[in-house]
Amino acid sequence: MNILLAHFRVGETDGVSLEMDKWKWALESLGHKVFYLAGSSGSTDADLVPELHYLEPFNDKIIQNAYVSRDDYSSESVLLDAIEHRANDIAAGIIKVIDQRDIDIIVPNNMLSLGYHLPAALGIMKAVEATQTRVICHHHDFHWERVKYSNPTSPGIQQLLNTLFPPKHPLVEHCVINRIAQTELKKRRDTDSTVVPNVFDFQGSDWKVDEYNQDLRARFGVGTNDILFLQATRIVARKGIELAIDLIDAMSKQRERLVGKTLYNGETFTTDSRLILMFAGMCEEDSYLDLLTNKAKACNVELLFINDWVGHSRGEKEGQKVYSLWDVYSHADIITYPSLLEGWGNQFLEGLVAKIPMVVYRYPVFDLDIADYQFNIIDLGNDHQVDESGLALIAPETLNGAVNSTLEYLFDADLRSSRMQQNYDIGEKHLSYSALKAMLSDIFQG
Secondary structure, eight states, X not given: OEEEEEOSBOSSSSHHHHHHHHHHHHXXXXXXXXXXXXXXXXXXXXXXXXXXXXXXXXXXXXXXXXXXXXXXXXXXXXXXXXXXXXXXXHHHHHHHHHHHHTOSEEEEBSTTTSOSOHHHHHHHHHHHHHHTOEEEEEESOOGGGOGGGSSOSSHHHHHHHHHHSSOOOTTEEEEESSHHHHHHHHHHHOOOOEEOOOOBOSTTOOOOOOTTXXXXXXXTTOOTTSEEEEEOSOBOGGGOTHHHXXXXXXXXXXXHHHTTOBOTTSOBOOTTOOEEEEEOSOBSOHHHHHHHHHHHHHHTOEEEEXXXXXXXXXXXXXXEEEEEHHHHHTTOSEEEEOOSOOSSOHHHHHHHHHTOOEEEOOOHHIIIIIGGGOOOOEEOOSOOEEOTTSOEXXXXXXXXXXXXXXXXXXXXXXXXXXXXXXXXXXXHHHSBHXXXXXXXXXXXXX
């Protein structure tokens, strides 16, 4: 079959673009011919409909008037007419691609769930009706999960949300990324869906210290006998990074009894060994970063920010080496993944591939979708409070249990090796590209 994967942008490093690349691989390996449709093509080839661009000024105007304040349109009907007119233009562009590529199935990603682009959703459905093309939606996020789309400026906009995001239509099928979304979709729309979890390329990823990255620790002043905790995510409040600081603080209180012990990698923990929390991701919430740095200072926990020198792939900037995220993983002793909320958990998958112990707060999707696989984790529990500054706290006994587990993984090489291999094997079986291929084979043959 000829399959058209659609989104506002492709060929970039945002989560949706990366997941589309995985679906493309799986579908092509099943013998299908796959094309991209988007508003911008990034680093890949795509059929473009410019009105779909994620930074398109007209859509920014529609978002403002539909969800914030209707200042540019004299009435609801004038706003709805503007959406309809743009939808017709988009539909014409999509119909042209469907006809030229002889498309059998179109796969919109978030375009019929998030509420971000009202004309695009309406345009897609107009094109589907005109061509009678089968649709398999890949929903990553829903508008009811976002405050931004929760208070439309008029009943007409609410009606569009109710009917298009997502649509209930005989030509349209639905895939979601977790069981929470599956349950909500059934409850809100009486619509069935298939859970297709995020996956990772287990077989194609072999991250290790090599000639290129062997200097990474020295470059950033980290010693061979220092303990490097890696926070690989972006810095945003829902990542719960303060719990990682609490863990390191609690662990540092036991450092005297650790001096002289042999680490899993053969190094010796000494009086000079440091416990360092290293950040590889960008900061997107400055106020949250301020809270973290203040907390770390009060706890005497060392933070290290290297995001400026970590890229999507290896390269050079200002005459200096840029490392990939996989280079950073190869030097980490422990991964901190204390997220309070995730749609799935791509960093968790990366940790499985890297075979590094992970400190995990069991956010709702983890408990409902991932815990069933029985991965070995350093458990921060699934219950937290919030302090006066808005930072998360967990019970002392839970924190102490996590500290003890962390120490086991740092000082027991055999336990670490066997459990991380178990994690890898479970992930490869259930959450790999080959697992995705099997799931999509069932969905797309229907």
